[in-house]
Amino acid sequence: MSFSSVNRNPSAKDLRVFAGLLIPFCGLVAYWLQHREFSQEVYGSVFAAGLIVGLVGLFAPQAIRWVYVGWMLAVTPISLVVTYVIMALVFFGVFWPIAWLINIRQRDPLKLQFDKHAPTYWEPRRQQTNLRRYFRQY
Numbered sequence: 001m002s003f004s005s006v007n008r009n010p011s012a013k014d015l016r017v018f019a020g021l022l023i024p025f026c027g028l029v030a031y032w033l034q035h036r037e038f039s040q041e042v043y044g045s046v047f048a049a050g051l052i053v054g055l056v057g058l059f060a061p062q063a064i065r066w067v068y069v070g071w072m073l074a075v076t077p078i079s080l081v082v083t084y085v086i087m088a089l090v091f092f093g094v095f096w097p098i099a100w101l102i103n104i105r106q107r108d109p110l111k112l113q114f115d116k117h118a119p120t121y122w123e124p125r126r127q128q129t130n131l132r133r134y135f136r137q138y
Helices: 012-035 040-059 061-104 131-135
Strands: none
Touching: 012 040, 040 061, 061 131
């Protein structure tokens, strides 16, 4: 995802969904701010802004198009960073240790090592005798 992939002309349905989700989101942010001992003006303003923009967006979705586009432009860098961080964590936390253990044990589960003494790499398979097995693929 990049800035050019941000939907700058969202449908009315997208805007209504955004407006409907904006109300509880701003409510949660205001609740969090209240418990972090911010002033009443701060968390009240956050909740009021979310409520007003959300209600306007539910009844007149095109009126909040600029809020939607601005929000999407603001969170695009966050989504890019989070995506790459999660992929790196999965790769270095899951796949790399498994590959390292397989390499340490010198296992070759895919049988990729070249064997110059093997006449062929063909592996015989057991022939199925039960024909009903063909209808149970898994």
